Every structure is written in structure tokens, then in C-alpha cells.
Amino acid sequence: MPHPDTWLKVTPGGLYCEPGGFYVDPTRAVDRAVITHGHSDHARPGHAHVLATRETLAIMTTRMGEGRAGETQQALGYGESLTINGVRLWLRPAGHVLGSAQVCLEWQGSRAVISGDYKRQADPTAMRFEPERCDVFVTEATFALPVFRHPPPEAELAKLLRSVALFPERTHVVGCYSLGKCQRLIAMLREAGWDRPVHLHGAHVALCRTYEALGVPLGDLRTATVAKKEDLKGAIVLAPPSAVADRWARRLNEPVPAVASGWMRVRQRAKQGGVELPLVISDHADWDELLATAAEVQAPEIWVTHGREDALIHALGLRGIRGRALHLIGFGEEDEAEETVAA
CATH class of the missing domain: 3.60.15.10 (Ribonuclease Z/Hydroxyacylglutathione hydrolase-like)
Known part of the structure; x- marks a missing residue:
């Protein structure tokens, strides 16, 4: 052989x-x-x-x-x-x-x-x-x-939902990769009972539509760029990680910068990126x-x-x-x- x-x-x-x-x-x-x-x-x-x-x-x-x-x-x-x-x-x-x-x-x-x-x-x-x-x-x-030992993703998502409840006036901007991580977070939010709209950076829209066309339901999705600032109070916005610390996020309502990644286990990385809410979801x-x-x-x-x-x-x-x-x-x-x- x-x-x-x-x-x-x-x-x-x-x-x-x-x-x-x-x-x-x-x-x-x-x-x-x-x-x-x-x-x-x-x-x-x-x-x-x-x-x-x-x-x-x-x-x-x-x-x-x-x-x-x-x-x-x-x-x-x-x-x-x-x-x-x-x-x-x-x-x-x-x-x-x-x-x-x-x-x-x-x-x-x-x-x-x-x-x-x-x-x-x-x-x-x-x-x-x-x-x-x-x-x-x-x-x-x-x-x-x-x-690198990843915690249960449900526990990390619960941190996000607790933060949203604690700061209802602020917009939570979660940096996540456009293919896979973005759609996984949306599906996990739906499983956790989040039935409100999920707002997306423009870079995330096309692949979410592809997932839905392939039979993965994601619920009410809206484009963050066209939303009024007032409407994004207490909202969850998903964006590329590079946009979280960018001028793009500053137009949002007192944004809480978050990133969902296995690398968030390394605190120094989160700190360097100005990430207020690191989510270890890999x-x-x-x-x-x-x-x-x-x-x-x-x-x-x-x-x-x-x-x-x-x-x-x-x-x-x-x-x-x-x-x-x-x-x-x-x-x-x-x-x-x-x-x-x-x-």
C-alpha cells in the first residue's frame, strides 16, 4: 500500500x-x-x-x-x-x-x-x-x-445580550468576519430569542442573502448605513472588524465596540484594537x-x-x-x- x-x-x-x-x-x-x-x-x-x-x-x-x-x-x-x-x-x-x-x-x-x-x-x-x-x-x-480553549459560544453571546440590556441607549457594533461568523452570530441571536432587526454593514449583506437562498433563515436584516442614528439605539450592528474602530462606527449612537473571534482570548489583542467587549467565539x-x-x-x-x-x-x-x-x-x-x- x-x-x-x-x-x-x-x-x-x-x-x-x-x-x-x-x-x-x-x-x-x-x-x-x-x-x-x-x-x-x-x-x-x-x-x-x-x-x-x-x-x-x-x-x-x-x-x-x-x-x-x-x-x-x-x-x-x-x-x-x-x-x-x-x-x-x-x-x-x-x-x-x-x-x-x-x-x-x-x-x-x-x-x-x-x-x-x-x-x-x-x-x-x-x-x-x-x-x-x-x-x-x-x-x-x-x-x-x-x-486557546474556547468557552461555550452561548455564554459569550449572553455577554453581548447582557451588555445591550445594561446600555439600552448605545449601539453595539460587533466586528465579525463576513463569511461564516456573521451568519453564525445572527442564527445564535435568533436562538437566544433576539427577534429584533439585526443591522449589517454593507460588506455583510450579500453573503447573508446567499445563506438565506441556500436555506439558512436569518430573520429581519437591515442595512446599518441607511438607518437613522436614533433607530440604532439599543441595536446590534454587525460589521467587519476593521470597521469597528473606524470612522464608520463613530456615526453610530455611543458605539460599544465588540469583536467576535478566537483571538479575543488574548487580552492584549483586544486592548490594542480598542475592543470594549471581546467575545471569544471562534x-x-x-x-x-x-x-x-x-x-x-x-x-x-x-x-x-x-x-x-x-x-x-x-x-x-x-x-x-x-x-x-x-x-x-x-x-x-x-x-x-x-x-x-x-x-
Whole structure:
């Protein structure tokens, strides 16, 4: 049985499946691309052929425009499989954002799973992560340090709602990434009983409409830019983190700047960004979840694509799992890390 490192290669264009003739989340335009999810450090424009879930293809089209998200698109549902040049390929939910998938590959009895980005917490807008046993598991490591242990998201959201009740005259502006985090917060607010409008920065509107078109109800959404200042008293406004400390937010009613991100665990980051209300709500696995996932997939070898590789590889070694840093270039440029720095 061939080892996955004989048929899965790290190239300047990204991770390449040699017998299948395709890349997974390539970092530049290629002929054949399999895409795990719609964040722009994983989903780039200009590929000739793109395979992904139906939801990811729709998200890519919203973000890039018609025709730029692959000259031809092929949708594959979770659990459906197809064979490309002798390589069996199927997708499993990754739990990261709507439509996010792990790419499972099998060639000549050898199995590799490429996680993309993933989280293990529940999310009303995304299917829950499903572990798949394999010979090599390719994992992210965004929060791969023991300091990162994400609290229950419901408890963090309760902090926001308590603050809104305490300061009914002020507008709460929550910095959150436009794909995934924004829609997750809205769905969590609805679950918590918030039936008032949620106001959006213009940058968040299109993807919320896409989520709704894909069957994720988000309730009464309004554009914050056209709302009267008076109407935004006691309101919740969702915006890109970079807009929270910007002139855009100053026009609101005594804004309470908040940011929802796993990086809010680091107080210094919150302080530097002028964040009054840090909310530790992450769309990535934390330290314990990364290690629990490693145990569940039962892979004797784990490749780490981006993030804090050293600590994770050391911890895996203590558990008898061989770790390897892949040093793929170009990941982690979008999503929580970049957005929080911008804030």
C-alpha cells in the first residue's frame, strides 16, 4: 500500500494529488481544483474546473462574480463519492462555515483526509464536523497552543445580550468576519430569542442573502448605513472588524465596540484594537479539539498545514502520532487572524 506522501505532493501551487491530477485548495489558478470552503485563502478565482459542495460553489460565485469561480463547476454532496483517475474522492462536513468540507481521498488502499479549516463546536448554520479514519490527516493549527480553549459560544453571546440590556441607549457594533461568523452570530441571536432587526454593514449583506437562498433563515436584516442614528439605539450592528474602530462606527449612537473571534482570548489583542467587549467565539478548533480530533481519526501520521505547527507536532509526538509541518504558503491570510489584526 503506497504511503500518502508518494501521491500527495506539496508544490508551489499547493497540495497536489498526483494520480488524480487535481489540487486541494490551490494557492494559484490551476486546471482542476477541489475547494474545502469559501474563504479567500482557500478559494481563489481563475481555476478551469472546480469541485466543491453546492453551498461553497454558491458562496464562491457571490464573492468572485459569475464565471470567476471556475469555468466549470461540479457540486458534490457530503458522502457522495466519485473516482478520478483511480482516486476515490468524497466530502465530509468540516463544521467551519456553510458548505465547508473535508476532502477524503483513497488511492490503492491508502487514505488521506484534508480537513481545510474546521471547528468542533455546534453552529446552527453549518453541518457538524464528522471524523473520518485515515492513514494521514491534514489539519489546520490556527489555535494550536494550550492557551486557546474556547468557552461555550452561548455564554459569550449572553455577554453581548447582557451588555445591550445594561446600555439600552448605545449601539453595539460587533466586528465579525463576513463569511461564516456573521451568519453564525445572527442564527445564535435568533436562538437566544433576539427577534429584533439585526443591522449589517454593507460588506455583510450579500453573503447573508446567499445563506438565506441556500436555506439558512436569518430573520429581519437591515442595512446599518441607511438607518437613522436614533433607530440604532439599543441595536446590534454587525460589521467587519476593521470597521469597528473606524470612522464608520463613530456615526453610530455611543458605539460599544465588540469583536467576535478566537483571538479575543488574548487580552492584549483586544486592548490594542480598542475592543470594549471581546467575545471569544471562534470558527476554528481549539487546542483540546485539535488533539481530540487527532485521536478520533486514528491516523498514525498528521500533517499540519498552517498555524502553530511546533506545539501541535510536539503534543502529537507525545501521543505516539508522527507530526509533519507542510509549510504550505498562502493560508491564514483571511479569516480571524487577519481581521483581528486589522481591528
